[in-house]
Amino acid sequence: MKFGAVPPAEAEGAVLAHSLALPAGKLKKGRRLSAADVAALAQAGLARVTVARLEPDDIDEDAAAAQVARALAGPHLDLSAPFTGRANLFAAEAAVLRVDDEAIAAANAVDEAVTVATLPDFARVAPRQMAATVKIIPYGAPRAAVEAVCAALASRARQAGRAALAAHPFALRSATLALTVTPGMKPALLTKGADAVRARLAGLGVTAVREVEVAHETGALAAALAGADGDFTLVLTASATSDRLDVGPAAVVAAGGALARFGMPVDPGNLLFLGDIGGRPVLGLPGCARSPKLNGADWVLERLVARLPVTAADIAAMGVGGLLKEIPSRPAPRAGGATAPRRPLVAALLLAAGASRRMAGRDKLMEEIDGAPQIVRAARALLDSRADMVIAVVGPADAARRAALEGLGVRVVENPLAAEGMAASIRAGLAAAPAEADAVLLALADMPEIGPAHVDRLIAAFDPEEGRAICRAATASGAPGHPVLFGRRFFETLGRLEGDAGARAVLAEHADLVELVATPGEAAAVDLDTPEAWAAWRAGRAGAA
Structure with a gap:
């Protein structure tokens, strides 16, 4: 370069x-x-x-980032569209993240232009949470370097038998919780422990939990363990386990099982034990599990529920980073990084309540392209994008438009004030968007060249912390157009709009927060409002074919 x-x-x-x-x-x-x-x-x-x-042997920053991210990604990870040389990978669902440290190190050693950053190995990730990012530092990277990084990732994956980065969803759904009781034990202590464990399990998606209360004796507990019927068994004893021959570990062996590990080098959490009875894991919880605070048992439990193997050697290796006791902030990073960015929840509003006044009696949204009405073409572009939902706003008399959208998976809402203009449609669509939405995308229904890639570029560009709170599509030559994505901080303002000027006033007032995002071709500026415009567009399309 x-x-x-x-x-x-x-x-x-x-x-x-x-x-x-x-x-x-x-x-x-x-x-x-x-x-x-x-x-x-x-x-x-x-x-x-x-x-x-860029020189002939260079790759554009976005193309390079996307290529490396695709080579990096394993199962249950979503890849964002690249923007400014960055491509992010997000967890598709709640999971435990596996990261091959050697693969990441090998990738980062190839060329300083190509960088890969991930959360730690075995991090717990929430749905939509960022797990990794690929960043091309300059505006392009040598093609040879990008290919070498991808080759290094592929080679290591073959050697290790797994992708460099993969999310393992929480899969087990049922458990037996065995609680031991000693004479004179306060019922509140038993309840507190059971409630804390249930809350932990619910956070992992384990909702079918059968509780069994037994005397704090090896025989009684062994019988309970032998009769356990969940995917795995948890044991919370009334008295702390202090030896392999104590009640909890001894009961595992007495029930015909095997003890894999007693104790762990994590504090709090030292007094844990792990065993197996007939192929069903048995996890003995330390007394600190009665508290909702993070402890070593959480690390083991997360892996078990994600169906990841946990050996004695795995537990021994938890000592590095296992000092949790005096670190109040520790629960956040261990949860996968509570401050790690997550993929924004985006509601796409398809504004389709216009009256087609300049179409000489024709409905521009029902004009056919490749055998489908334009309104369907516009809806599919949004459905195939990374927007999380599509809300189509139609007028009270738009029966044909409603019928065209049936069965597509689009939520259709009516704008009874369609005659007022576009502002009323924006208000109607915004009112239908979920309260947890991070952004809304305003998409005009009469733009036939807008596709999923245009929408994905806007979603990838959205980053309020970096000053990109409004992302507006631009043509490849830099002309501003549509769609436009607005962060939630503007929802109240959008909800007060009036007239037919759309959101122009919001764009003008907050120009410093508007990011013009270059999108493929000239699609962002192509909207068809007249029969002549449609005829010219069709003629140009036929000529290009």
């Missing part, structure tokens, strides 16, 4: 390395400079501008 300062006349097609404030507006770093940008630079009187230009 060539990097350096050049005269504006030589900058067209290059990537702007440093943001510039010009009289005509701000040009942000990472922007591929168009002829209009070059003219604005010259008009501003700049003699030189710092740019990056």
Whole structure:
């Protein structure tokens, strides 16, 4: 990659390395400079501008990031669309993350332009939580380096027999909880322990829990363990287990099982034991399990419920990082990083209540393209994207549009004030969006060239912490267009809009938070409102074919 300062006349097609404030507006770093940008630079009187230009053997930063992320990803991980040289991997569901440290180290050793960062091995991840990110540091990377990273990941995967990064969902759903009781034991202590364990299990998706109370004696507990019928068994004894011959471990052996490990190098959690009876795991919980705070048993329990093997050697290896007792912040990182970003929940609002007033009596949204009405084409583009749901807003008399959307998986809501204009449709769609939505995407239904890739680019760009709270699609040449994604901080403002200007006022008022996101081709600027526009578009499409 060539990097350096050049005269504006030589900058067209290059990537702007440093943001510039010009009289005509701000040009942000990472922007591929168009002829209009070059003219604005010259008009501003700049003699030189710092740019990056890819050489024939380089790969664009987004393409490189996506290629490495695909090579990295294993089961149960979702890949985001790349943006600014970054591609993120998110957990598809609650799981335990397995990370091959050697594979990640090998990937990061190939070339300084290509970086891979992950959560720790065995991190517990929540649905939608970021598990890893691939970042291309410059604006492009050598093709040979990208291919070498992918080859290193593939080679290590063959050697280790697993992907470099994989999520293992919590799969077990039932358990038996054996509680021992000593004479004079307060019932509240028993209840407190059972409640804490149930809460732990519920967090892992284990909801079928059968409780058994028995005397704190080896024989009584052994009988309870032999009769356990869940996917696994937990034991919480009334008195702390202090030896392999104590009641809990001894009961496992007496029930015909085997004891794999007594004790663990994690504090709190030392007094744990792990065994097996007839292929069913038995986990003896330490007394600290009566508290909701993190302890060593949580680490073992997470792996068991995710159907990951846990050996005595695995428990012995937990000593590094196992000092939890005096670290109040420890529960957050062990939970997979409570502060780790998660994939935003995005509701796509398909604004389809317009009256087609300029169509000479035809309905532009029912115009057929490849055998389907345009409204269906627009809905499918959103359904096939990374948006989490699609809400189509139609008018009270739009029976044909409603019928066209049936069976697609789109939620259809009516805008009784459709005659008021687009603002009323935005309000209706926003009211139907879930309260937990992080962002809404406003999509016009008369844009036939918008596809899933355009939407995915906007979702990938959305990052309020980085100042990208509004993401607006732009053409490849930089012209602003649609769709537009708004973060939840703007929901109240959007909900107060009036008239037919849509969200233009919000875009103007918060221009500093608007990120123009380049999307493929000129689709972001192609909307068809008249019979002539439709005819011209069809003619151009036929000519291109």
